[in-house]
Amino acid sequence: MSGRLRNRVREARLRLGLSQQELAARTGVTRQAIGAIEAGTMAPSAAVALRLARALGCRVEDLFWLDEEPPEIEAEVVTIDPGETEPAPGPTPVRCALARVGGRWVAHPLRGERAFATELVPADGLARPGSSPRRWRVRLLDRPEDLARTVVIAGCSPELSLWARAAETTHPGLRVRRLFANSVTALHLLRQGAVHAAGVHLVDPATGEENAPFARRLLGGQAVVLVHLGVWEEGLVVAPGNPLGVRGVTDLARPGVAIVNREPGAGARLLLEQCLAQAGVPPAAVAGFDREVPGHLEVARAVAGGQADAGVSTASVAAAYGLGFVPLRAVRYDLVVRREYLDEPAVQALLGTLDNRWVRAQLAALGGYDTTRTGEVVAELAG
The missing domain is CATH 1.10.260.40 (lambda repressor-like DNA-binding domains)
Structure with a gap:
């Protein structure tokens, strides 16, 4: 071939x-x-x-x-409940995990909760009190030279975890730790020097400029670069088939419609506030506006479980849970990195994986996530 x-x-x-x-x-x-x-x-x-x-x-x-075109195989679809039949893929392909079991290919559809993993995180050390409340003594459980190959990223995007796992697979020895934090909190952690990079998806309502204005304002003049990870669709996650006929944020103020919201500092909450202001809808008119959950997955779970009728998240999360989606905007998701960290071998190795076709294919397969410019430096902010 x-x-x-x-x-x-x-x-x-x-x-x-x-x-x-x-x-x-x-x-x-x-x-x-x-x-x-x-x-x-x-x-x-x-x-x-x-x-x-x-x-x-x-x-x-x-x-x-x-x-080259990748090869195709035929695999046996696995269901959790033997009495159920997994819905066949529609026009949009279904992400699957594959394995050879007993000489045959089996496919585990990555839908709903199966698309995400909650795992016990291995420890790198055991801490005891140190010289001050902010200084601990830590007994290492691994070699210092191996621990030094760790990159810490703060952000709220589920795609960061996928990228981290894919990067570790393609770059043996690289370790990626993700701290869950909304965009504003991630920038504060970067300013403190607590992380190597911050994932952000924020739009300045006054200028329409993405991410850079917030980095300038919140990082205190630190020299940083913004590396483009992808453009994702943000919008309203609704029940399958959109039974309430939600077409935009004005419908959220209708009687009988209740939402779940993100916490202050989250890009999803900022988007909702901006859209409501543009539509002339006061937040107090939206049932559930003050009911907060801490992440994109929690929004999807609330809607999938019937605890809410809608919430702001991304097209890829909606697709993973089989939910309906009403797009509001496409926004750039960037990784903000302090320039001084770019010389660190582990950071260079991680950013280098953005050129890897398998990594990019994993991000593109999520749906609602454009990787055309993944890996590009979209802005440099001087110190």
Whole structure:
């Protein structure tokens, strides 16, 4: 099976802030050769490909691949209850986990609660009181050099967990810890130096600019870069088939409609407040506006369980739970990284996985999540 050679050399180079000439000097080729490789008009030799990967902090297969159609298999669908039949896929494919069991392929549909995992997190150390309430003594349960390959990200997007797992799979030795936090709290943690990066999806109501205004205001002038993870659809999650006929935020004020809301600082709550203000609907007119849950999954669970008729979340979460979705806007989800952390090998390794086709395919498979520009540096804020 043949295919065209594709590459992400340009994206990887720009993410590290390198010019074509600087990359050429690091790899021992001409600037013109770098330009031709990025344009796809020249295929590098094995030696040049290896030097490019080393200079860009990633693997050769992360930079170059053959554009081929993946193979297909037939698998036996597994249901939790033997008496049930799993609904067949509709126009939109269903994400599945696959395994070979007893010589046959079996497929576990990733729907509802099965699309997410709650697991006991392994500990890295055991803490005892230290020199002050903010300084603890920690006995390590792993080697310091292995713990140093940990990247900590704060954010509320379920996609961050998927990215973390995919990155660890493609980059053995890399460790990614995700702290659940809404966008504003994530930026505060970044400002304190408690995390390497913050995931944000915030839109300035005055200018329509995404994420950068909040980073400028909340990070106290720290030098940061904004790396694009994807564009996701945000909107109202409703019951399957939308039985109440909710078409927009004005319908949330109708009698008999109750919502569940996110906490202050969450991008989903800010979106709802902005949309209600634009529609001239006071929050007090919406039943359940003050009923808060701490995350996107909790919104979906409340609607799926009948505890609420609607709530703001994303198209990918709605799809995972088989719920209806009323789009309100598409918003950029960015990773805000302090510039001083970009030189850390673990951070470079994690960001390098955004060029990996498997990682990008996992994000794209969620639905309602555009990965066309994943990995691009969309803004740089000077300190």
